Amino acid sequence: MFDTTAPDGPGHLCTLVAGPEARALDHMDTDARRNILLGPLVPHLGPDVMKTASWHEKAWHLDEHAGGGYIALPEAGASDDVMPVPHTPIGSIHWAGAETAAEHPGYLDGAITSGRRAAQEVIDSLPQPETP
Incomplete structure (x- = not known):
């Protein structure tokens, strides 16, 4: 996970998950994936990290044109x-x-x-x- 916030905001985090862990996320709904990915940040950033303004997901391994990677x-x-x-x-x-x-x-x-x-x-x- 890394900060990809533009200089003038708003805050933006990007998370990359690879291998078997990425494929395991495929079987979950969006809320479950969000909780698994953001939950570990709560002790460090506080509970507000779970209140995302927006959420975008991309499963590169499921994209027929990407061949599994970006x-x-x-x-x-x-x-x-x-x-x-x-x-x-x-x-x-x-x-x-x-x-x-x-x-x-x-x-x-x-x-x-x-x-x-x-x-x-x-x-x-x-x-x-x-x-x-």
């Missing part, structure tokens, strides 16, 4: 050094995307930094104007 995953048996995905330019084609990021591959922050990296690669590859 970032690209290597195939079973791949080594643990798959990410970042290679991004060496091929001619004038420059590669960017979250999975090509050196830090935070697969996440929005990685997508932003990889876009900046690719943009700089393009700039660096352009012919430089002659100086008078």
Whole structure:
């Protein structure tokens, strides 16, 4: 669980549950899932943590288009050094995307930094104007 609150609020917590624990949550109703996920926070944040302004759930493993994860995953048996995905330019084609990021591959922050990296690669590859 981590704080994903925007600078101007309102407060927002994001919880990620993986593996068998995530699949066990599938058999519960929304209120039961909310109680299981937020209940352990009560001793630390107080009972108001249970009074959510809103609640959104996403079961990535049930999404037919996500394939079980919200970032690209290597195939079973791949080594643990798959990410970042290679991004060496091929001619004038420059590669960017979250999975090509050196830090935070697969996440929005990685997508932003990889876009900046690719943009700089393009700039660096352009012919430089002659100086008078």
